[in-house]
Amino acid sequence: MIDLRLLREDPDRVRASQRARGEDVALVDALLSADERRRSSGVRFDELRSEQKNLGKLIPKASGDEKAELLKKASQLAADVKAADAEQSEADEETKRLALQLGNLVHPDVPVGGEEDFVVLETHGTIRDFGAEGFEPKDHLELGEALGAIDVERGAKVSGSRFYYLTGVGALLELALVNAAIAQATEAGFIPMLTPALVRPRAMEGTGFLGQAAENVYHLEKDDYYLVGTSEVPLAAYHMDEILDAEKLPLRYAGFSPCFRREAGTYGKDTRGIFRVHQFDKVEMFSYVAPEDAENEHKRLLDWEKQWLTGLELPFQVIDVASGDLGASASRKFDCEAWIPTQGKYRELTSASNCDSFQARRLSVRLRDGKKVQPLATLNGTLCAVPRTIVAILENHQQADGSVRVPEVLRPYLGGREVLEPVAK
CATH class of the missing domain: 3.30.930.10 (Bira Bifunctional Protein; Domain 2)
Structure with a gap:
């Protein structure tokens, strides 16, 4: 598995490696997309969890209509957190699945070609x-x-x-x-x-x-x-x-x-x-x-x-x-x-x-x-x-x-x- 940070910083190098191997270059873009989704869904999950925790601290101090409104918001947040967690897990799995299909980066001194091109x-x-x-x-x-x-x-x-x-x-x-x-x-x-x-x-x-x-x-x-x-x-x-x-x-x-x-x-x-x-x-x-x-x-x-x-x-x-x-x-x-x-x-x-x-x-x-x-x-x-x-x-x-x-x-x-x-x- 290659370093995903390297993939993000220099995707052209990874594409060139795939091309040299005779492998699917489109896999690089699919992996980049999955990795972006993984990272953004992780950020979204963290934001929602932080909001959920902060809300949890306010509810015990509230009363009446305010508390009812906070509880309603907490219920919606719980559903959002659950959905964000599922999205993050799905994106993680997709990123891993695609990353496992990608070959190692070819050393720049390796001759390019097939079996007879050594x-x-x-x-x-x-x-x-x-x-x-x-x-x-x-x-x-x-x-x-x-x-x-x-x-x-x-x-x-x-x-x-x-x-x-x-x-x-x-x-x-x-x-x-x-x-x-x-x-x-x-x-x-x-x-x-x-x-x-x-x-x-x-x-x-x-x-x-x-x-x-x-x-x-x-x-x-x-x-x-x-x-x-x-x-x-x-x-x-x-x-x-x-x-x-x-x-x-x-x-x-x-x-x-x-x-x-x-x-x-x-x-x-x-x-x-x-x-x-x-x-x-x-x-x-x-x-x-x-x-x-x-x-x-x-x-x-x-x-x-x-x-x-x-x-x-x-x-x-x-x-x-x-x-x-x-x-x-x-x-x-x-x-x-x-x-x-x-x-x-x-x-x-x-x-x-x-x-x-x-x-x-x-x-x-x-x-x-x-x-x-x-x-x-x-x-x-x-x-x-x-x-x-x-x-x-x-x-x-x-x-x-x-x-x-x-x-x-x-x-x-x-x-x-x-x-x-x-x-x-």
Whole structure:
């Protein structure tokens, strides 16, 4: 939720942000109108209540016709106060409803456009020339099946398409990735967290996932719970309705959780293997910081992601995500995309998003700095989305005989194993 005072002072900036996102600009004027009604109805209610209180002091002192007239006026005032209260409540609700539909303000440096209009900021690592090495690379599913690591056929049999089993070294590889990611995050000062996978509506709405992203959220209607698509949701709501002392910031958490996504609108896209699935595990970084430190924290999150992918010895690029692909809560987002050899292109592995005070306002998370209380800023960054990371490792570190070299950073978590070998069928 954006600052309504900013909306009133600079509506053109908000309109420009909506336009850049490809969202409805008319929403800005509707919200301005509702906010004006909310404020004027509040003033009207306060005036009537003040008049009612003053009248209440006069009635005991009056007598005769004067008292009768005052009582008549008091009765009318009571009705007016009740109507003004209803008007104020209705205007408040309308303002809140419209404000929740408005995306965060887009950072001025964000490239304007859709999914393909990103800007490449950096490129890291060297893309292997498999032709020069004398063999054609296999895709992650063929490699994973040969290693006894991935079973999508039984996943589909049990749960349907886009589900899978990680078996044998596949399961061990996930555990190694999670432990290595948590170790890096802990060393960087993050507090490790195991978070709930089910959250109440306010937590999901407060983080901005019940707007344009709602179609990809699983909802358990009987119990009115939502399955999280990222531990960003329970981590953002962890300090909901709290006031944090400024001297305790930044607060950094590294959450490990299962994640669930419907993947609506992706029919026929990335259907092979485990790149785009309905359930996966992920390690997510989350930061609470003072608003003035948000941009620097955003860069720090990106640096930790780059450190992680460099440690996995993966070639990757960093992109500045375009305005139309940000998601409702982010003002700016950097993605790290790893090279996938059999696809011949870079694909997203991690994201780092600066949400400014957008989520904090919706979830009522504030900081106290002396006597001043204000919303703080929240940021999130993926450290390891397990299936996609496994895809990148298998394809980039495969060898001609079908084995896969283990990056050095993972070897301590795999019992010192340097190579994953194909298993006999």
